[in-house]
Amino acid sequence: MGNMKEYTIAVVGATGAVGQKMIQLLEKSEIPLKELKLLASARSAGKTATFKGKEYKIEETTNESFKNVDIALFSAGGSITKAFEKAARESGAVVIDNTSAFRMDENTPLVVPEVNAEALHNHNQLIANPNCSTTQMVVALKPIKEAFGLSRVIVSTYQAVSGAGVEALEELDTQTASVLKGEEVEASILPSAGDKKHYQMAFNVIPQIDLFSDEGYTFEEWKMINETKKIMGMPNLKVSATCVRVPVKYGHSESVYIEIDKDDVSVADLRAVLADAPGIIVQDDPSTQLYPLATESEDKKDTFVGRIRKDPDDKKGFHLWIVSDNLIKGAAWNSIQIAETMIDMNLI
Amino acid sequence: MGNMKEYTIAVVGATGAVGQKMIQLLEKSEIPLKELKLLASARSAGKTATFKGKEYKIEETTNESFKNVDIALFSAGGSITKAFEKAARESGAVVIDNTSAFRMDENTPLVVPEVNAEALHNHNQLIANPNCSTTQMVVALKPIKEAFGLSRVIVSTYQAVSGAGVEALEELDTQTASVLKGEEVEASILPSAGDKKHYQMAFNVIPQIDLFSDEGYTFEEWKMINETKKIMGMPNLKVSATCVRVPVKYGHSESVYIEIDKDDVSVADLRAVLADAPGIIVQDDPSTQLYPLATESEDKKDTFVGRIRKDPDDKKGFHLWIVSDNLIKGAAWNSIQIAETMIDMNLI
Structure with a gap:
């Protein structure tokens, strides 16, 4: 990583198949972590997940969840992205979205770092992660x-x-x-x-x-x-x-x-x-x-x-x-790789 | 069927996946059957199979197996076809071969009845059945x-x-x-x-x-x-x-x-x-x-x-x-369909 800044990262959809892989991959990521927030639906709130040997409580996603969040990794379905991406961006977070909600939006970069990292320059605090296939x-x-x-x-x-x-x-x-x-x-x-x-x-x-x-x-x-x-x-x-x-x-x-x-x-x-x-x-x-x-x-x-x-x-x-x-390059890893690339490019 | 002739049919490879399907399909075929001969390797000889409620003994395939056989359905691997097709043809049988042994031989018709039944006219007592796919x-x-x-x-x-x-x-x-x-x-x-x-x-x-x-x-x-x-x-x-x-x-x-x-x-x-x-x-x-x-x-x-x-x-x-x-249209049924078509065309 190019600088010493520490980042607060939120995982939205932390109990899903992709969310679980994101947590595992963040454990090994080089991103300096200030805080990790694990978010999910009301139904899953209260459950726990382990990260670097520590137990984390999963919280319900609300408009207030994104205070002080630098990077919000969304993977909880398009409707959840549409419901909360605005609040996340207004709180200052960069949203990296693994759903199809904004992939074809012409103002949203759709990025695979090996292919088109340069498109990240045009981010508007929202980057779409492509479909796995x-x-x-x-x-x-x-x-x-x-x-x-x-x-x-x-x-x-x-x-x-x-x-x-x-x-x-x-x-x-x-x-x-x-x-x-x-x-x-x-x-x-x-x-x-x-x-x-x-x-x-x-x-x-x-x-x-x-x-x-x-x-x-x-x-x-x-x-x-x-x-x-x-x-x-x-x-x-x-x-x-x-x-x-x-x-x-x-x-x-x-x-x-x-x-x-x-x-x-x-x-x-x-x-x-x-x-x-x-x-x-x-x-x-x-x-x-x-x-x-x-x-x-x-x-x-x-x-x-x-x-x-x-x-x-x-x-x-x-x-x-x-x-x-x-679930890895097709979803969780590509999202985290986008975050790492943006940090390297001094975009976050 | 276009005539009243009865046919003796041999199934070579009667214990295999395709051979078993051939026996099932022959039970329902319109071909007037005089006799059924079930042939296999020495290892399988002595086993039995049921055809129209009657028990048939499976015999070892030899050069003498094809006496009085009108139609020999081969599906026991290319080496078995190569070992016995000549004896079968010399005995007067028409060989319908489900292996790859003669498929690309320019003197052997390769036939799917819906597609190129006319190629059957050029048979030399040997017709190849294509690969299933x-x-x-x-x-x-x-x-x-x-x-x-x-x-x-x-x-x-x-x-x-x-x-x-x-x-x-x-x-x-x-x-x-x-x-x-x-x-x-x-x-x-x-x-x-x-x-x-x-x-x-x-x-x-x-x-x-x-x-x-x-x-x-x-x-x-x-x-x-x-x-x-x-x-x-x-x-x-x-x-x-x-x-x-x-x-x-x-x-x-x-x-x-x-x-x-x-x-x-x-x-x-x-x-x-x-x-x-x-x-x-x-x-x-x-x-x-x-x-x-x-x-x-x-x-x-x-x-x-x-x-x-x-x-x-x-x-x-x-x-x-x-x-x-x-196993059906890809193998057993196409072979029997070739036999039925040849009978209809007065080629057997």
Whole structure:
């Protein structure tokens, strides 16, 4: 960290899957901490959480919660962000929001530090953290764009159940146990708690994440399409997406097809550029069956890339297999990394 | 069936996952059956199987097994096909082979009846049944090609564990139970029994099916690429594939991106053409969360298509979500359907 200032940090949504990861990551962060405030809904207020061996009481989020807070990390759903971001900013806090509430707002930077840290200069005390499936993809796309140009992205995802929250993880376990015992399976959360119909997730794949939006796409798919264009600063980049939930607990996997501008790039060239890029670990060796696996990504900050191949029928087409822990780089770590980067840039 | 002839049918590999499905499907087939011969390895000989309430003894496959056999359905691995197809043909049998042994042989028709039944005229007592992941895809691609032209296919698969055999299914169950109990997971079969390293399949996705071949692609991916071009009769069709195993028991799902020739086709046009096509059930209504699911495809002969969407950045680009039971249309049913079709065409 570039200075000796100490910061008061609030975590809004401290009892959620992402909030819990934020607390764990803050324990290891280099940010000099003056005070930590753990906030949640009235329902969770009074519970406790441990931070650096000390017990912290979780408080209800109110407009008064943000007094003397320097950095407010929001991850409690878009409605909570919309309800409290103004109070937080008026109290002087910089809000780093992990919900979709302000991601496409043109006055709000949408930031993945490896990709577009420079956008942080335009913050108005509010920075949006992208959708998990977008974040890991743009980490890999950025160095490719810089080295070879990029014209097109077609992605199919294999997304972990933890992205749907703690209750969805419990439902996966319960359903899985039922299938193994030959019992009837009950579904009440997945694919989306807010939707009408619920389907078995155990031993199944569900091609729906979030609710359906227009043109037959889900909101999750539109997030990947629109957020990628915004973060990459490429409004004309062709992006299309199919988002699918798989019975995995942690770690999103993505089959990403890209078209680059140059037609004389080899797989070795692409691999070298990715290996040199920040935040990426290349795992790509067919001779030793080395490729990224969701189970191996758990609790790691990196984005793992492998299965790098050229389209046999298109010199500019390549496949990538991109894996990262959706709760870490896809959510909690990217938020804290934004805070660390802003401190380094003397923006907080 | 077009005539009253009765047929003696042999199932080679009768104890395997596909062989067992063949026996079940033959019970309901319209083929007039004179005699059924169930063949397997020496190891399985002496076991029994039930067919129409009667017990059948499973015999060891030898060169003499095919006497008086009219139709020999092979599904016991490429080496068994190579060892016995000649004896079967010399005995007068028509061999319908579910292995990869002869699929790319230029003198052997590779057939999905809905797509290229006319290729059966050129049979030389040997017809190849395509790879499971290819079959369900071409069923959907054919009517699209006929109506709108087709120039490109990019597919990412979500393939069920049953495609790797009965022991792989048992490994998935054992691993899953271990994870639920918090015990150590052991892997000795998946992703490919013949490869060196084995990875956890429970609550994971593995981007490797079959062994690795050249250019960083697996054999499974090359099968999808080359077989699709052959069956569609389109050597210049651009096809690329990423094949991925998911912790699903039955039913392959595929995220298929296509480019058609016409640029004025709507999603409704595409849906109508697919709904009219043989072997396809369209399940596609975002307003009621209707889309194909692997668990719903089990033991069905149809190919299910949904999530039909236009690429927001490309008038000729569309997404499809294609699901079918990999052991039924992907293997056993397609083989029996080839036999039924050949009888109808007076070729047997």
